[in-house]
Amino acid sequence: MNKTDIYKFIPGILLILIISIAAKLLGGLFPSIGAVLFALLIGIIIRNSFELNEKYNIGIVMVVKKWLKVAIILLGATLSFGSILDIGAQSILVILLVVTGGIAVTLLVGKLMKIDKMLALLIGVGTSICGATAISVVKGVVKAKESIVAYAISTIFFFNILATFLYPVLGQWLQLSVSQMGIWAGTSIHDTSSVVAVGYLLGDEVGEVATTVKLVRTLFILPLVLAISFIMVRRNDSAQSLKGAFPVFILGFLFMSGMYSTGMISEAMSGYLGSIAKFLIVMVMAGVGLQVRWKSIHSLGMKPFLAGFIASVFVGVTSLLFILYIL
Template sequence: MQHDKHKGSILPREAWGLFIILLISIISRGLGTLFPLIGSLLFAILIGAILQNTTKLPKAFDPGIQFTLKVLLKVAIVFLGVGLSLYDILHIGQRALWVIFFSVTIGISVTYVVGKWLRIDKRLSLLIGIGTSICGATAISAVKGIVGAKEDETAYALSTIVFFNLIAFVTYPIIGHLLDMSDLSFGIWAGTAVHDTSSAVAVGYAYGDEAGEVATTVKLARTLFLIPVMFILPFILRKKSTGGSHYKKAFPWFIFLFLAMSLLHTFGLIPMNMESYLKSSSKFMIIMVMTAVGLQVKGKDIIRLGIKPLLTGLIASITCAVISLLLIL
């Protein structure tokens, strides 16, 4: 019956949310040009978060916010493929795969042990560990059915990930500059350690264009680690597997489109002006995605979490960041 409300409307239900996101993104891009040290992406998150926590946003914005986070992010990543040749992808992948493997394995294990020590429910610590180590909200949504997580546990884990994504966005570029990291090294670090795909891509681009492209490629490779983890989980939890539907849903099919774009670029089949248009469009879409991330930051939810899940998330975040950094440097 929910659709009846929208039957008389000419606009799709995502329109209002997309309109506010577009408006904030245009303002953020303008402010980012005026204050390049802060940058458009950080302005987008801040304006979104301030709006969410100081005003009562209409429910009508929700479909547009979700569309931006789920669909627009994938379109932006596919468009980013035009800037990378297959040779670049293989070179980056070769350097990053073992870093991802150790970061994911140790990250989940440490979080699980810390969760036990703090006497947090096994399901919640697994959600936080998998979300932190693999791909944030996507990973949590994919495994919540397998671990049998309740809605409030899922919401707790998601809030923890959002909170530490924000911290990563501010701290990673500062650490990168202090350590005088190259764009390639920083991109691998952001791709292996920052939780959500949207934030990993944005953190990379906050450092530099090359770092952004590297972070995107590494993050997509890291997302694929979700599949083996989903197969192993039922054995850890000693419960029956819930069938193939979870795996199909979790597999990031858009990676094939990203590779197809890269293939076209490798053989010079995309005209130069089209390439630059797609690249600039994808960068603006990432500003829109970060606006949507900001609009999801609810201070009340983070405070309500209590100290234990936040402490677990903090240890998980630091573990992933330090391990991947030590393996890269």
């Protein structure tokens, strides 16, 4: 990457940085709302109140896609291997239920409502595993049309933003414990960015649980791609898709956790890296807000929108009931 390419990112990054600093100040004044939600709100207001020059987009996209992964890797330095294994063991059954049930329900609803099969599959995958990331990976296997992919991502994006605002309120109203709230957020909110944001909005312990659960859930992309490839008998595509499906940043998360578990990262350094990660999360949510276009969301048809709503409710309620009455 040459200097000219690097300069292209600067306008978007600077805009996000300004929003994030303002969000941190407001979050300090109104801690019950927090910097994360302020960053998201300010981003949404700016995107829908002003005509942003295209020069901002490349930096915004880079922050949302790349810096979130950096934040997650750094968060690994705040968790020991023992904690990761314990959280993973607690959540694996509910993750399996949410992933398989969420996809099945969406496909069934899609069939009943006569929605395009490919669109229903992508909405189900995005709801059940990890939002736009899962949709993009599965797209490579099934070769869905770009218009269908955009439709599915827009549907998922709307309910993901809604969950970012609702889950903290519902979690406190239901008086969920740290573990319960973390597992609920990690198993039912769509995109990783919102899972991490909601978790750390409610405290470091909730954030650690939510992030770990979400990363375990993200790994379900691999068996899903294998299953779809097998069903469609497309072996040539599956090898390429699997390579792209593996979330490499999880290895970075585990590496940092290993460094922390063995004492190579001190408690002081762990706290410092955790603080950097949390600010990066605020920046990512500012970027997410700057990608919200109400006109695009408003243009969605009611049937796919309703399918996304049913899938989101199923995943959220199923996960919550499992946590409350089985875990």
